[in-house]
Amino acid sequence: MKILKAFFSLLVIGLLVIIALFVDFAYKTFSARPPAVQVDAIVVLVGGKGRVEEGVRLFRAGRANWLFLVGVDPTVRKTDLYRQRPGDPSPDQVILEKISRNTLENALYGRDLLQAKGVRSLLLITSRYHLKRSTILLRNALPAEVAIYPHPVDSSNIKQNWWYHVGTFRLLFSEFYKYCLFRLFFLFAPGELRPLVP
Secondary structure (H helix, E strand, O other): HHHHHHHHHHHHHHHHHHHHHHHHHHHHHHHHHOOOOOOOEEEEOOOOHHHHHHHHHHHHHHOEEEEEEOOOOOOOOOHHHHHOOOOOOOOEEEEEEEEOOOOOHHHHHHHHHHHOOOEEEEEEEEEEEHHHHHHHHHHHHOOOOOOOOOOOOOOOOOOOOHHHHHHHHHHHHHHHHHHHHHHHHHHHHHOOOOOOOO
16 A cells, blocks of 8 residues: 555656646747847758748848758759848858758758858757757757757747647647657767767
């Protein structure tokens, strides 16, 4: 009987910890604000509505020297995503990455392109709900001295009062679960994604 009570107590404590961590995750997700910084590069993880448009807008505004569009469909051309207008930066400063197909691959293939251009600071643009997971992956793929500034893009499929919307709750919890798995992984293997230095 004592073992059963102890097991039940641990179960309740574990559940309370998960609830507290999830609420904190949701709060930080919705409280993130776009930073007003000047960086070497803007990195857009394509695939969500409004991400590319926001990246192009900031690039045209002169917030960075480079624009990296990561996870682009192989059939998409650069001119489909960026058309130079008078006074705009050159299309030569826009780099398309067409190999990666998920967030982990985004971080790995994006890392290689960023390092090839000597990027030391970047603005990471993705959907608000996806921001924490993509940031932790890129943070652990790039050298520690590279500054990463997360820049959220809002979408209609996520509601701020998430506790009233089943779809938003499910999406947030899925991201929370994946984020926790990566946090746990990097706790034991912090340099696993970083390239080997000879």
